[in-house]
Amino acid sequence: QVQLVESGGGLVQPGGSLRLSCAASGFTFSMYTMTWYRQAPGKERELVAAITLAGGITNYADSVKGRFTISRDNAKNTVYLQMNSLNAEDTAVYYCNARGSRPWQNYWGQGTEVTVSS
Numbered sequence: 001q002v003q004l005v006e007s008g009g010g011l012v013q014p015g016g017s018l019r020l021s022c023a024a025s026g027f028t029f030s031m032y033t034m035t036w037y038r039q040a041p042g043k044e045r046e047l048v049a050a051i052t053l054a055g056g057i058t059n060y061a062d063s064v065k066g067r068f069t070i071s072r073d074n075a076k077n078t079v080y081l082q083m084n085s086l087n088a089e090d091t092a093v094y095y096c097n098a099r100g101s102r103p104w105q106n107y108w109g110q111g112t113e114v115t116v117s118s
Contacts, residue, residue, distance in 0.1 A: 002026035002107050004096045009112030012086055016116070020081040022096030022109055030054075033099045034072055034079040038092035038114075048094070049081060063089070086116045 008020040020036070035050040049070035050059045058070055069082040079096060096109040 002098075004098060004107055004109035006094065006096050006109045006112035009094060009114045011115045011117065013118050014087050014116055016086050017082070017084045018086065018114060020083065020094055020096075020112060020114075022079045022081075024077045024079070024096075024098060027098065027100070027105070027107070029077040029098070030074040031100060032105070034070075035097040035099065036070060036079070036081045037095045037097055038090075039095070039111075040089075040092040043092075045095070051079065083114070086114075088116050090114060091116045 003025045005023045006020060008018060010018065012018050030053060033050060033052055036048040037045050038048050039045040046061065048061050048064055049068055051070045051072050055072050060068060067085045072079045091114060093111040093113050095111045098107040099105065
């Protein structure tokens, strides 16, 4: 069955870094656009960063440009989110999403929590 398993979240001080990972299984990873979303307490889920099939195109929310980097390893079926210069506004649950060419090919992970606090 399809699985997306996020890891790497935790508590970090302002200015610190974290690297999130999302391990995929149960579908042809290389054929899916991969996206990281986040949802802060009391707020709607928002797109953080996305990467196309071969990783040639990336897209970032304005709030994370220059600080976050999305990448993928199709050989390992894994997408990453390197997060640097974290601040309190980055506190959220981060979700991994896989989207294929068909409408039903839209999968979500369970999320990993990131807390930025001193």
